[in-house]
Amino acid sequence: METGKRRRLTPEQRERQIVEGAIRFFAEVGFEGQTRELAKRLGITQPLLYRYFPSKESLVERVYHEVYIKRWQPHWETLIVDRSRPLQERLVTLYREYTQVIFNYEWVRIFMFSGLKGVNITERYLGIVQEKLFVPVCTEMREVANLPSTDEVPLQPEELELAWDLHGGIYYLAIRKWIYHLPIPDDLSGHIERVVYSFIEGTPATLRRFFADQVRQPGVSGA
Amino acid sequence: METGKRRRLTPEQRERQIVEGAIRFFAEVGFEGQTRELAKRLGITQPLLYRYFPSKESLVERVYHEVYIKRWQPHWETLIVDRSRPLQERLVTLYREYTQVIFNYEWVRIFMFSGLKGVNITERYLGIVQEKLFVPVCTEMREVANLPSTDEVPLQPEELELAWDLHGGIYYLAIRKWIYHLPIPDDLSGHIERVVYSFIEGTPATLRRFFADQVRQPGVSGA
DNA sequence: CACAACGTTAATCAAATGATAAATTACAGC
DNA sequence: GCTGTAATTTATCATTTGATTAACGTTGTG
Numbered sequence A, B: 001m002e003t004g005k006r007r008r009l010t011p012e013q014r015e016r017q018i019v020e021g022a023i024r025f026f027a028e029v030g031f032e033g034q035t036r037e038l039a040k041r042l043g044i045t046q047p048l049l050y051r052y053f054p055s056k057e058s059l060v061e062r063v064y065h066e067v068y069i070k071r072w073q074p075h076w077e078t079l080i081v082d083r084s085r086p087l088q089e090r091l092v093t094l095y096r097e098y099t100q101v102i103f104n105y106e107w108v109r110i111f112m113f114s115g116l117k118g119v120n121i122t123e124r125y126l127g128i129v130q131e132k133l134f135v136p137v138c139t140e141m142r143e144v145a146n147l148p149s150t151d152e153v154p155l156q157p158e159e160l161e162l163a164w165d166l167h168g169g170i171y172y173l174a175i176r177k178w179i180y181h182l183p184i185p186d187d188l189s190g191h192i193e194r195v196v197y198s199f200i201e202g203t204p205a206t207l208r209r210f211f212a213d214q215v216r217q218p219g220v221s222g223a
Numbered sequence C: 001c002a003c004a005a006c007g008t009t010a011a012t013c014a015a016a017t018g019a020t021a022a023a024t025t026a027c028a029g030c
Numbered sequence D: 001g002c003t004g005t006a007a008t009t010t011a012t013c014a015t016t017t018g019a020t021t022a023a024c025g026t027t028g029t030g
Helices: A011-029 A035-042 A046-052 A056-068 A075-080 A087-102 A105-117 A121-144 A157-178 A188-216 B011-029 B035-042 B046-052 B056-068 B075-080 B087-102 B105-117 B121-144 B157-178 B188-216
Strands: none
Touching: A011 A035, A011 A046, A011 A056, A011 A105, A035 A046, A056 A105, A056 A121, A075 A087, A075 A121, A087 A105, A087 A121, A087 A157, A087 A188, A105 A121, A105 A157, A105 B105, A121 A157, A121 A188, A157 A188, A157 B157, A157 B188, A188 B157, A188 B188, B011 B035, B011 B046, B011 B056, B011 B105, B035 B046, B056 B105, B056 B121, B075 B087, B075 B121, B087 B105, B087 B121, B087 B157, B087 B188, B105 B121, B105 B157, B121 B157, B121 B188, B157 B188
C-alpha cells in the first residue's frame, strides 16, 4: 500500500506540477475528470490538491487562464495590415504562426470542452479573433479585389463570413486530429499555403459577384 | 411529493419518448448526464428508464443509432457525379441538402461529445464522408480544372485536403452555432453558394500550381 | 365486478466523488 | 544530529450516482 518515496517539493514546484498535470488531464477527459484520478496521475494524494487549490473549480479556472491567456500574439494584428508584403504572404505567415500556438492537444480539446459546457471563454476569445483578425483581413481583401474601401462601403457580414470560412477550414484540421483522431497531412505549412492561395484566388470573384447582386437587389437579406 | 398525474403509455410510446428525450438531454449535457436528471425532464421516475433499457450504456448506444443511422442520403453520391449539371450547382445542392440533415443541435453536439470521448463513431462516419463525397468531388474537380483524370494521375492527398477544407469551413458554421453559441448568418443557403463559388474559382489555380510544383520536385512530400 | 397483466413508483444499496481534519514525515536551519 | 515547520498522507464525511427490489395503480377483459 505504501507508495514508496514521499517527495517533498517547494510550493512553487508542486503547484506548477499540478497545473501542468491538470491541463493534460482535463484536456483528455474533460472537466468531469475526478480529482482522485488526477492526483493518481500526478503521483500524489487527492487531498494534496486541496492544499493548493481551494476547490476543483478554482483549479479549472487556473487551467483556463494558463491555456488561453498570454498566448495571443499582438503582432499578428500588425502583420495583417502590413501592405509592404502581398496579402497572400501575410495570411500564410499569420496562419503558420497561429497554428503553431493553438494546434496542440490541450488547446483544442479544452476549448471544445469549454464550448460544450457553455463556458463563455469561447465566445469571448472568438470575438477577439473576429475583431482583431477577420475584420482586418476583410479590409485588406477589399484592396486586393479592387473594391471600395471599408470607409466608403462598410464591411458586410457576408464578407466576414468568407474570413470565418478560411479560418474554419484550417481549424477543422485541428478538430480532425485531436478530437476525431483522424490523420491530417504532415505538411501543414504547405496546406496552409494552398488554402490561402485558393482563398486569394477565389474570393475576389465571389466578392465582386456579391456586390453586383447587392446593387441589383439592395438589402434583400437585411430588410 | 406525489407528482399529480401518472400517465400510462404503451411501451412503444414510452420507449420513443425516452429515446427522444435522451437525445436532447445527452446532446445538451453530454454522456455524463445523470439518469435521474433525464427522468426528471421526461416527467418519469428514474427506475422506469431501467425497465426499457438494461443500462445507461445501452440507452446511449440507442441514441447513437438513432442519430447517425438512417440519415445518410445515398443519392448524394450520385448527385456529385452527375455531369449533366455544372459542378458548382451540384456542390451547392449537395451542401444545402447535407446541412439540412446535420445542421441541428443534437447531431452536432452528440457528434462532438462522441469525438471527445473517443467513441469510434466519428472516425467511421467521416471515413464514409471522405470515400463517398470528397473523393468524387476531387475527381470532378480534375475535370473542371482541365487536369488529367484520376485514372491517369491518382488522387493526391493534397487534393483531398482541399475538399476537406471546403467541408470544414462549412461545418465550422455548425460548431460556431451549437457549440460556441455564436451567431451565424441567417442566409445559410446564400453562404453556401458563395463558399462553393470561391472553391470553384480558387481551386483550379491551386491545383495547377500544385501539380506544376509536383513536376518540378516530384515526391518531395511523399518519399 | 373481479382480477390478471403490466406500467409506474418509493425505498434502498453499493460504489464513487468532492471536500475536510487529523496524523505523519521530509527537510531546512541551527 | 536535533527540532520545528510545513508538506504530504491516512482516514473519514456527506452527497451523488447507477442500479435493484418490491410494492402500488391502472387498464382491459370475461
